[in-house]
Amino acid sequence: MPHSPLRPPIAVADLDLDDLTDLDPDLDPDGASIRSFRCADEPTEWVFALVRVRGRPVGTVLGRVAAPADPARAVAALARERLAGTEPRPPVEPYGDLPRTTVVVATRERAGRLARALDSLLAQDHPDHETVVVDNAPRTTATRELVAAKYPTVRYVREDVPGLAAAHNRGAAVADGAVLAFTDDDVVADPHWLSALTAPFAADPGTGCVTGLILPARLRTPAQVLLESHGGFAKGFTPRTWDPARPPADEPLFPFTAGSFGSGANMAFRASALKAVGGFDPATGTGTPAKGGDDLYAFVRVLAAGHRLLYTPDALVWHHHRETWQDLRRQAYGYGAGLTAYLTALAVRRPALLPALLARLPRGLAHARAMTAARGAAPGVAAPGAHGAHGHPWPRSLSRLERLGMLYGPVGYARARLRLGSGGSGEAR
Structure with missing residues (x-):
């Protein structure tokens, strides 16, 4: 693994400030109004933190927290310094009526990670949703036994054709939601994730797909730090809508710049729109010789059918990045192949x-x-x-x-x- 100037582990934190004035670098650090602070790892020299203002993600900061400084106060001071000038956004309001939603989680022989993801999905504040686990080409009964024993409200289905796209198609086929949300078995979903991800469908009948923000759950290894230091899976903190009726002037390759729209670990589709374009191509995706591209294919197909695609950073999941250098090598090759x-x-x-x-x-x-x-x-x-x-x-x-x-x-x-x-x-x- 190449030398990294930051030595892991790096603590991952979640900081929520009360007001945008907390981001004023001229304020006394002790004057920060901290609504909440959570640190996912034991305190270390370096901290990577998501910064929210009244629940709404506005940016990330990375910096040293030297003992015996209070980590919450130190990160708040860093946020005021680094995020000064950030455009304010209104606080998160109640989402109102939300469409019935099915969350599809495809998995294969990773019961331990799946349990962590399911715990977060069952804690969602969305008022009307179901969760479907698709066991993809399983070799053992571990996933079925886990769901039966610990998650009686979760639906279990099996798909013997290997590949992420085939598993997603199977989940969509049994779903009863007007919106189909997809995430992976290696994420932890923010409690407001599903509400934020599905609200745009209620607000705009022309929206066919919504994607959200993906941040690292852990930064414990050099491979994880390297991936995240080059953007990881995040697509920024500014909402954006792509409309095929108004192609963006700054994207001459539109709609084939699908990688800029979002990622498969955090995406949702209007069920009718996804089914009308034939769902995911089963010859794409992890678990097939194609190695990826299933999410990109679906994004472009939905846009080409005339639907709008929206990215919202308010829909947040925490992703457990691959841990080893060899994992990262396989991931890099797979990204190129999937494209x-x-x-x-x-x-x-x-x-x-x-x-x-x-x-x-x-x-x-x-x-x-x-x-x-x-x-x-x-x-x-x-x-x-x-x-x-x-x-x-x-x-x-x-x-x-x-x-x-x-x-x-x-x-x-x-x-x-x-x-x-x-x-x-x-x-x-």
Whole structure:
């Protein structure tokens, strides 16, 4: 593992301030009005903290907390210094009527992690939801036994076709919600996650997909710190809506810049919109030769059908990043493969998009190459309120693996389709 200037473990904290005036760097640190403070790890020299103002996420900060300083006060002072000038947003209001929602969690032989995720899902403040666990190509009965013994209100279904997309399609097929929310077995959902994720569907009938904020649950290993220092899975703290009727001027590759919309560990779809486009492509996703791209495929299909996609940082989950250097290598390769696999899937399954895709393809590949190259360059310190590199150079070996994965993606997708042809479809049904 390359040398990192920050030595893990880094404590992960959640700080809620009472008012935006708490972010004024001229205020006395002891004057901070702290609504709540939670630290997920034992105190260490370094703390990575989510900063909220009256419950609403506004940014993250990273800094030293030297003993014997009170961690809550120290992080509050750091937030005032680093997040000064952050645009205020109104406090979170009651969400009102929310649509009936089904939460789908796909899993495979990770009962311990699943239990942690289910505990958080059963603590949601959404008034009308169900949780469905999809046991994907299981080798043992551990997941079924866990759900039966400890989670009697959770629905258990089995999907024998391997792959995340096939499992998601199975969950969608048995769901009774007007909205389908998806998360992973390695997350802990904020208690307000589901309410924040589904409220936009009630507010706007044209919304077909909503994604949310993903932050690290732990930063205990060098691999976890490196991933998070380059943005992790977070998409920022500013809400955004993508409307196919009004393509964004700052995204000439739209809608094929699916990676900027969100991630599969924190996404929801209007059930009718997702089913109308045929659900997820079962030849994509983790657990298939394609290695990923299932979420990206669904984002683009829903946008291409004319629905709006909204990102809200208020819908928060805490993700347990992969812990080892080898895990990170596999992840980098899988990201590259999933990117070109989903583009291949669009070309195969939605040929009407092919002219637009081909017109943008050279620019898109150049953009992807520039992104991986930029990670290998020496990064600067993240801007105030930003979420990104804190002095950790992205290893060139990982950039090379991403590019190799991009070359492999179409081959992996073809292999996945051949496998499905001989062993079951995994289609939405």
